[in-house]
Amino acid sequence: MKFTHLGRTGLTVSRLCLGTMNFGPHTEEAEAHTIMDTAHDLGINFFDTANVYGWGENKGRTETIIGNWFARGGGRREKTVIATKLYGDMGEWPNEGKLSALNIRRAVDASLRRLQTDHIDLYQMHHIDRATPWEEIWQAMEVLVAQGKIIYVGSSNFAGWHIAQAQEAARARHFLGLTSEQSLYNLMERSVELEVIPAAEHYGLGLIPWSPLHGGLLGGVLRKEREGVRRLNDHAVGRLEDKREQLAAYEDYAAELGHEPGDIALAWLLSRPAVTAPIVGPRTLEQLHAAVRAIDLTLDQKVLDRLDEIFPGRRPAPEAYAW
Structure with missing residues (x-):
């Protein structure tokens, strides 16, 4: 495994982040524990979750699964940089969601109980x-840092100007502010290149891309479709039909290079400015092992240029839409 700092901080994290959204809804607790143990064996020390994961009536279930794993000891908590999130409604009453000071206080205490830990390393909005x-x-957030309940603060799904707002407000308070931004970013969805990535670079935030394979579309979906081993939901089928020509060119190019399409998609993200660690969300051990292959794959400029031809990116604003 390779490691880097999270943005401008001194915190060292693995170049892949283990996403846990599938734990509970799609992956049973015992297998989730095995996946997390294997992630440590592979050198992954950065795990991401959220208080709403588990979804519906099972909100909080994913944090509970992780907390039960931490409780098994063996240095599991000490070796893990744990990131979780708040914002989504955890109940039907007022102040059980969003970012009021009241909900921040309540949400962090609830996450700490479920995670069975005394602090959260990265607390993300x-x-x-x-x-x-x-x-x-x-x-x-300053109160939580002073209490030792959180160490770093991050954002997710922010626009570039939201990052600027947040950082300038933090600067006025002599507070570190945001250390990371978690955004939708992959070869097929590159909107963050307009303003989010320039803002992250300017303010020293580490970018944590989610959905690096765009819901599986960049993982060899056409080949799997031919082999009858991949079923997509209606939304994904619609996206597939819109991008079928591009995906065919992409998969043909991956075959020409002799690499799996998913490996190329992750390696491409690892080459991008400001990117700290793409989030990989395996449902199985096999998917985890597959993701780790990308760490040792380096794409040269010729390959990067061809990928830009297949999936054109965005120039930073305002040059993207003005002179």
Whole structure:
């Protein structure tokens, strides 16, 4: 495994982040524990979750599975940089979601109980809260840092100007502010190249891309379709039909290079500016082992240029849409 710092911080994390969203809904607890143990064996020390994972009536289930794994000891907690998120509603009453100071206080304590730990290494805002002022958010986060309940703060699904707002408000309070941004980013979805990545680079945030294979479409979906081993939901089928020509060219090029399409997609992300660690969310051990192959795959400029031809990217704003 290779390691890097999370943005401008001194925190060392693996170049792949283990996503746990499947734990509970698709992966039973025993197998989830095996996957996390194997991730440690492979050198992955960076795990990502959220308080809403488990979904529906089972919200919080994923954090509970991780907490039960930590409780088994053996240095599991000490070896793990654990990131979780808040924002989504955890109940039906007011103040059980979003980013009010009240919900931040309640949400962190609930996550700590489920995770069976005394602190969260990276506490991420899952979405921007347009109704809560940054003064309130940062005051609440400062209290959690002072109490030792969290160490770093991150964002997820923020626009570039949200990052700027947050950082300038934190600067005025002499607070570290955001250390990372978790965004949808992959070969097929490159909108963050307009403003989010430039903002992350300017403010020293580590970018943590989610859905690096775009819901499986970049993982050899056409070949799997031919082999009858891949079933997509209706939404994914629609995206597949819209991009079938591009995906065919991509899979043909991957075959020409002698690599799996998913390996190339992850290796491409690892080559991008500001990217700290793509989130891989395996349902099985096999998927975890497959993801790790990308760590040792280096793409030369010729390959990067061809990938840009197949999946054109975005120039930074305003050059993308002005002179």
